[in-house]
Amino acid sequence: MRKDRIAGITSNTVPWEILRAAGYTPLLLEDEAGPTPHADRWMEDVFDRRFRVIFDRLCAGAWNHLDAVVIPRTSEQEHKLYLYLREIARTQPASAIPELYFYNLLHTRTPESYDYGLERTRQMVRDFDASEDELRAAIVESNRARGRVRDILQKRREGRLEGSAALEWIRGFYSEDRGVFADRAPDQLKGMNEQVATHRPHILIKGAPLKDASLHHLVEEAGGYVVAEDDWRGSRAAGDTDVCLNKDPVTAIFEKYFYDEVSPRVHPVVHRDAWYQREIERGHLDGVLFYVPLEDDVLGWDYPAQLAYLASRSIPSVLVRENVREHDPPLAEFVGSLHRK
Amino acid sequence: MAQKQLTSTIAASEGQKAWFASLRERVFETRAPYAIGQADMPFELFQAMEVPMVSNQWWAAVVSAKRLAPYYLDKLNETGFHKGLCRYCSLSMASTVLGDTSQAPWGGLPKPSLLAARLTCDCVQRVFENWAAHFRAELILLDAPAATHLPPRWWEQSRHHWRELFEDHRLQFMVRQFERLIASLERISGRKFDPDRLRALMERVNRQEEYFEEAKLAICEAPKTPVRMQEQITNVMAAQWQRGSEWAVSQAKAFRDEVVSRAAQRIAACPNERLRIMWVGAGLWYDLDFYTAFEESHGAVFVWSMYLAFGPDGYIRYGLDDPLLALASRTVSMNEQLHNPPWANEWILEQARSHRIDAAFVLTPLGTRPSATGTRFVEIALEEVGIPVFSVHADMVDARLWDAEKMRRDASLFLDQVGRR
């Protein structure tokens, strides 16, 4: 399998296995510092900084290490990002945007969306010319990395790994070669036997996608222990299941991304909230931190119901509206008020 | 508010009020089913199944025009939904579930049997989920795969070559979703779906939009517009929400007749017309006087909005042997065509040319942020061909964010400059 081409991906629902089988190394496109003149010209402020940076760098030709960019129908911002890039590629021929591919994965859990997504996944396999053997090999590699992510999360649940460190580490699942990521993890995990969470309240972070670990750091500085976050960059990176090896690989890959990945477009709400409610029912949480900044357009609609659910379980919570980066008294007070069960 | 100049405008307003009154009566007295749906839903299916549907956006506009939006939006925020969330699609919900719902216009919306939306964004499903849960009403959501075939000048293909334009896999998927919606409508209404009936309705929709096209051409060609933009909107939208009905077709015809006749007689909506302005975006429903505020001072007349022009370009479908597929092609990209690249910028530029536009007012929705996408592409496309743009950062329904005086001052300064060119 050739692995010398790089495919930029914009989120968790681009089928890593198909790209890998086609000889690409998938790489999550991340935020980076610096001005974004192209985004400032073409994009409204509704776009998250990360999507602005992606648009900007692609228009500028600054990411010429990418051979392709694959965007899924997993959020509206990604849909619009695709349309914007297509239009720039059409109207500004000098922009040298890499080849764009759109993966029309839907997240309404209906029989029609299932059939449609499966067919689109088959089309993607055809478009990328990935063979069945290569797909199986990629599934094995990717599942191995998922296993290591679960090991990392287990260490954290045991109180032996800070939430911020876990979050940083799991980034590698999206930005590194998954085989290398999986190979390296066991040695690193081996040395982590010391309890770091004794008596510290266990906190779940829930809300808008986390840009980095700054919120985790704040909670930790205040004495809290972030035991989980409802975020595809953290606790939900590996999902509940691996890609099944006992069925047609395309169906198995599709089902993994359809049933076991995070997207703001998941419907109905019972599926969208299933992970969150399960975490609460496990009884290991001392508090929940809701992160719903005012720029959020989506999660705020779910917040009142999620809060009510939490209140019905008598679990305290705090609401953070800003992208806080420095000491935040209400947050510190909240963490200080919690007690480890 | 400027006086209505067209008889058809008065008829459109009265027709709509009468329709709503009879809807309420039927729902309350005979428990007849009705639905609330997003503006880009296939109204034709509801029409064909005789389940009346109230457009969510239309109702929000009515609530806003009655200056009730601040009251209901405050209630929404007090319930825990934060102030940054979309208002256009949630105001109707707020007016039916929060605070004193009897204050809502015309007695308010009764409990619907069905709520329905196409997932053009990530938020609307949540609004509708909350709403449906409150009413314990059935909820149908149509998912929205993205278009990847994006040829230029879509409006030249959409009438006859819609099969190719909108991609077979997207059309087939939408038809399957329609089948689920139809099953619901059959259950709710107790009627059986009849494709021939839908086909006949689709043919009438074509006729209706052809009338609108003739009215639009008259506006393009007349030295001064025979009809103000607001009156265009009243006529067009009253008919579009009931498109394909006998009333809607005859309303469109009456409008066409009147506009064409006024154009032939060289009757100008504003004899003082010196600048032809286009309004890009949904309306400012709480301050419709804004659109006539610059006629006297600058001779600036709003002559174009998407509402009339999109009728023919967005709705007409020829070749109705498979009416569900044709209807799918009307539904799969409607929102994106109006607001996002490549569709909106190219089409609006074409509209600006054909309507001899001197300047554009482009709305960037504030309280409806996800709907703001595509506006920069539109602005840049217009500016690149020398059409000056005034960016209006405002919400369509939330008057709390609107400083009417300041906006009039700023717009006047802009028009001063345009006038001097």
Ligand code: SF4
């Ligand atoms: S983004 Fe548009 S469709 Fe979605 S809720 Fe807001 S106004 Fe409605």
